[in-house]
Amino acid sequence: xxxxxxxxxxxxxxxxxxxxxxxxxxxxxxxxxxxxxxxxxxxxxxxxxxxxxxxxxxxxxxxxxxxxxxxxxxxxxxxxxxxxxxxxxxxxxxxxxxxxxxxxxxxxxxxxxxxxxxxxxxxxxxxxxxxxxxxxxxxxxxxxxxxxxxxxxxxxxxxxxxxxxxxxxxxxxxxxxxxxxxxxxxxxxxxxxxxxxxxxxxxxxxxxxxxxxxxxxxxxxxxxxxxxxxxxxxxxxxxxxxxxxxxxxxxxxxxxxxxxxxxxxxxxxxxxxxxxxxxxxxxxxxxxxxxxxxxxxxxxxxxxxxxxxxxxxxxxxxxxxxxxxxxxxxxxxxxxxxxxxxxxxxxxxxxxxxxxxxxxxxxxxxxxxxxxxxxxxxxxxxxxxxxxxxxxxxxxxxxxxxxxxxxxxx
Numbered sequence: 315x316x317x318x319x320x321x322x323x324x325x326x327x328x329x330x331x332x333x334x335x336x337x338x339x340x341x342x343x344x345x346x347x348x349x350x351x352x353x354x355x356x357x358x359x360x361x362x363x364x365x366x367x368x369x370x371x372x373x374x375x376x377x378x379x380x381x382x383x384x385x386x387x388x389x390x391x392x393x394x395x396x397x398x399x400x401x402x403x404x405x406x407x408x409x410x411x412x413x414x415x416x417x418x419x420x421x422x423x424x425x426x427x428x429x430x431x432x433x434x435x436x437x438x439x440x441x442x443x444x445x446x447x448x449x450x451x452x453x454x455x456x457x458x459x460x461x462x463x464x465x466x467x468x469x470x471x472x473x474x475x476x477x478x479x480x481x482x483x484x485x486x487x488x489x490x491x492x493x494x495x496x497x498x499x500x501x502x503x504x505x506x507x508x509x510x511x512x513x514x515x516x517x518x519x520x521x522x523x524x525x526x527x528x529x530x531x532x533x534x535x536x537x538x539x540x541x542x543x544x545x546x547x548x549x550x551x552x553x554x555x556x557x558x559x560x561x562x563x564x565x566x567x568x569x570x571x572x573x574x575x576x577x578x579x580x581x582x583x584x585x586x587x588x589x590x591x592x593x594x595x596x597x598x599x600x601x602x603x604x605x606x607x608x609x610x611x612x613x614x615x616x617x618x619x620x621x622x623x624x625x626x627x628x629x630x631x632x633x634x635x636x637x638x639x640x641x642x643x644x645x646x647x648x649x650x651x652x653x654x655x656x657x658x659x660x661x662x663x664x665x666x667x668x669x670x671x672x673x674x675x676x677x678x679x680x681x682x683x684x685x686x687x688x689x690x691x692x693x694x695x696x697x698x699x700x701x702x703x704x705x706x707x708x709x710x711x712x713x714x715x716x717x718x719x720x721x722x723x724x
Contacts, residue, residue, distance in 0.1 A: 330347070336351055357374070368401055423493045453470045467507065470486075490508055529664070557705050564593075568617065570609070570616060580595040638650070674692045
């Protein structure tokens with residue numbers, strides 16, 4: 315007759331001391347506690363399956379209590395009763411868990427970010443990941459992409475909306491959609507569940523960037539720029555911005571090696587352009603003169619407009635707008651990016667240049683009539699003429715009190 319095993323108690327387990335050799339304490343039903351020479355206490359289950367004696371690890375005490383160990387033993391017995399090997403079942407569950415971890419939202423998002431960040435600017439890449447780390451990963455990061463639901467994503471972006479950052483909420487929702495579309499493309503999930511969230515967030519109301527399109531007002535600004543009392547480099551930048559009407563970041567990051575003053579050309583490399591395409595800016599004679607005057611002052615730096623604190627960095631994002639405010643122009647009247655709208659309007663409506671040449675000079679990714687993508691030399695002959703005519707027009711506005719009105723539409 316087999317010896318009857320008395321169930322263990324918590325006190326017995328706590329008082330079990332390590333010995334020179336490991337030993338077992340038995341609880342019944344195949345459950346035992348191995349006490350190692352080092353003092354560790356490990357739960358194990360001895361069982362038979364298909365005529366073979368096997369052993370299953372159930373965890374360590376005290377993380378797994380006596381009651382926990384007994385429940386795990388009973389669960390294993392139920393599997394055995396249904397013809398399932400509990401050891402193999404545990405391996406399968408572990409594999410499923412590991413696969414789910416590999417396909418967690420955060421893992422997939424970081425994989426997507428790494429895959430596509432080479433096409434973005436460094437600033438955009440960092441901003442996007444910062445938003446994910448701050449606003450998404452704490453809530454969805456560990457969730458398998460196969461299990462994420464539209465209400466979960468909506469709750470996540472509504473947290474952003476609740477702090478008054480509606481535009482950021484839309485951008486984060488768009489990023490989540492791109493990540494899930496990438497998961498679809500790589501076979502990790504069957505569909506992008508954000509498709510069901512269209513219209514779930516209120517629309518963002520954007521205002522147009524402040525711009526001067528009245529020649530009289532523009533003339534006043536140009537004359538004020540001539541009298542600017544701040545840094546000479548900032549004054550030069552403020553003179554060039556309406557004349558060249560590039561994006562403010564492109565002007566601030568201008569490098570001396572990008573300029574060919576003899577050929578009157580500025581070649582901006584693709585990595586510095588919004589659309590990642592190299593751009594050629596024909597320089598009117600007035601721009602060349604400004605740059606030649608500035609060269610002795612800043613040529614020690616690779617940047618045409620270096621920071622006053624260090625020549626290793628460019629002037630800050632707010633420097634030019636601050637210059638406009640010093641001259642008495644409010645943010646409701648004009649901002650640095652608004653000079654692009656100024657040029658687009660007056661070049662077409664006053665000076666009569668074609669929209670194709672204007673859009674090419676603005677470096678907008680608009681295909682031509684034959685469907686060909688923009689390239690850096692597109693409409694170059696007309697653009698050279700246009701840039702000189704535009705600079706001459708701006709000089710005329712500064713020098714005469716009466717300016718040419720915008721011509722009436724025919």
